[in-house]
């Protein structure tokens with residue numbers, strides 16, 4: 410495949426030359442990513458050295474030959490046309506997971522790449538299997554390479570992703586500087602959404618994030634005490650009102666309403682009264698672009714608390730209350746297939 414004359418320096422071009430030795434048939438979007446990566450790697454010698462444990466200075470990238478992309482896909486589940494999961498090995502054999510959701514709205518196919526920011530997560534939310542493992546921060550390149558691998562995978566079905574969401578393994582704001590580094594590149598080419606449980610670095614992000622970043626907040630409860638029950642961090646870090654006021658500031662500085670995420674757990678937070686309280690809370694504090702209701706996906710973590718998925722009817726009732734109060738509320742039903750690959754929300758991270 411012929412190289413395009415990229416306007417980066419010679420080191421970056423050499424990086425590109427080596428990155429195609431394995432003969433990937435990559436499309437234009439992926440090339441653009443590679444080019445950005447090249448720029449990124451050449452700027453970040455420290456990250457590069459650390460990752461490879463070899464210590465080549467930037468000038469010595471050429472001998473790297475076919476291992477220019479540091480991570481590799483060790484397994485994929487599902488298929489490119491309908492979505493799936495990639496298990497990706499990093500140098501040193503740590504494994505991370507990237508989910509790819511392919512949704513169809515009318516005739517348009519919209520793939521979304523769901524990246525991990527950490528392997529494991531220290532937040533230990535009661536319903537999430539990622540939280541069963543302590544969080545290890547991923548370097549920025551490992552976040553970016555998930556997009557590369559996912560793009561290459563999607564190309565089997567002639568698809569490209571325009572959306573990237575930080576909704577895979579980990580709490581992105583606890584890996585603040587690497588996440589910001591990755592966001593600065595990704596927001597140039599993809600509609601990018603960062604999902605957070607709401608931790609203090611959110612204040613810094615509001616000032617530093619690219620202006621077109623979208624924010625999703627995992628709220629899950631309309632009351633502080635219920636939130637603390639579900640998310641242990643809610644009792645230690647930002648209280649509900651404080652969190653909402655930071656999110657409001659974020660909405661003002663970016664001009665985009667935040668997306669509210671709300672897991673629905675049978676008999677825990679799924680009553681009509683909960684829905685009404687949620688509507689009041691959000692209306693009082695936020696502009697809010699929409700409310701994403703996520704029926705609880707069965708997990709090992711959640712089963713130890715007896716959590717169960719709500720019925721479809723209960724989810725729809727909850728949604729109806731929110732809609733009647735004027736909110737754009739949607740239910741994110743995970744496909745049976747997605748659950749069987751353990752690629753659904755909260756199910757990533759028990760392997761590897």
Ligand SMILES: C[S@@+](CC[C@H](N)C(=O)[O-])C[C@H]1O[C@@H](n2cnc3c(N)ncnc32)[C@H](O)[C@@H]1O
Nearest residue numbers: 537576579580604605606627670705706754755
């Ligand atoms: C895995 S988290 C990653 C991003 C970030 N740590 C957060 O909590 O927003 C992405 C979303 O998955 C949701 N989630 C986690 N476990 C879940 C489960 N068992 N069922 C449904 N959603 C779940 C989270 O609440 C969050 O909204």
Ligand code: SF4
Nearest residue numbers: 530532534537540579
């Ligand atoms: S829901 Fe998010 S913050 Fe909570 S344990 Fe899972 S990944 Fe971490």
